[in-house]
Amino acid sequence: MRNWDTGVVLWIDLEGAVNIRDVGGIPTEDGTTTAPGRLLRADNLQDLSPADVSYLLDTVGLSTVVDLRTKTEVHAEGPAPLTRVGRVSHEHHSLLPEGTWDPAAEALLVRHRQEAERYPDDPACAHYLCYVTERPDSIVGALRAINRAPGAALVHCAAGKDRTGVVVAFALSVAGARRAEIVRDYAATGERISAILARLRSSATYAEDVDKVPEHRHTPRAETMAEFLDQLDRRFGGVPGWLVDNGFGEDEIGALRRKLRTEP
Known part of the structure; x- marks a missing residue:
């Protein structure tokens, strides 16, 4: 899927999705790679x-x-073709709060503002840090779903860049992928950002919000993911430390690591 000597990502080209790829073939810190087809x-x-x-x-x-979208998004978009396929299981783990007017909403907004103030030039990093503090259950649930999958697991949201980028970064970190390659995989979505935004504009669910900011603000920046992972290191002892603190045990970490790697 990749030519890592040139840093080029080769995409899975489908008719109905524009930001889809297998994250196999990524070099790990100990000299092996992540396994394709997982x-x-x-x-x-x-x-x-x-x-x-x-x-x-x-x-x-x-x-x-x-599926990392909210229930509101899922309902608005309606059934997708794969939901009609009985042999494919679907799990829903939203990384965003499901209710805007719940009792914790005001405190949540305060925390979001505090994170945004720390990263005035990088609101995406602030959002990602809110994912890990506000929806740890969904990140853990998504990783468990990947672990349980008897075949290939596919993680997605609306654009496949932010929510999906965070969960995949967690998975690749568990697999022992090189930090620079996790960042590169995240940033690769930028190669398709125009096509991604065109798809979102074609949906009544997302069209209104797409052009509220210019295209370059939608484009994932390598620096965002690098800073996000650095913050996980500083605040939580890295991805493994965060996972253990949130109930994803050492045995589960080991199982996911084995699942996602090509062993020598």
Whole structure:
């Protein structure tokens, strides 16, 4: 899927999704690679064609879809083609709060403002830190779904860049991927940002918000993911420390590491 000598990502080209790739083949710190066919990342799956579905099922071996969107998004977009396939299990783990007017909303907004004030030039990093403090249950649930998948697992949100980027960064960190390659995989979504935004504009769910900021503000920056991972190191002892603190045990970390790696 990748030519790591040149840093080029080769995409899975489908008719109904524009930001989908296998995260296998990524070099690890100890000289091996992540295993292909275990974990995919993608944008919204609403527009998959029959040929796309057949490819994911028969060629990729997809067994599990992990949807990081809110229930509001899922309801607004309606059933996706893969939800009609009985042999594919679907798990929903929103990284955003589901209710705007719950009793904790005011405190949540205060914490979001505090994070944003720390990163006035990088609001994405602030959002990502809120994911880990406000929805640890969903990050842990998503990783458990990947762990349980009998075939390939696919993680997606709307654009496949922010929420998906955080969960995949956690998974790749557990697999022992080199930090620079985790950052590179995250930033690779920028190669497709125009196509991603075009898809979002075609959806009544997302169209209104897309052009509230210029395109470059939507584009993932390598510096954002590097700073996010550094903050996890400083605040929580890194991804493994955060996972253990949030109930994802050492045995689960070991199982996920083995699942995502190509062992020598």
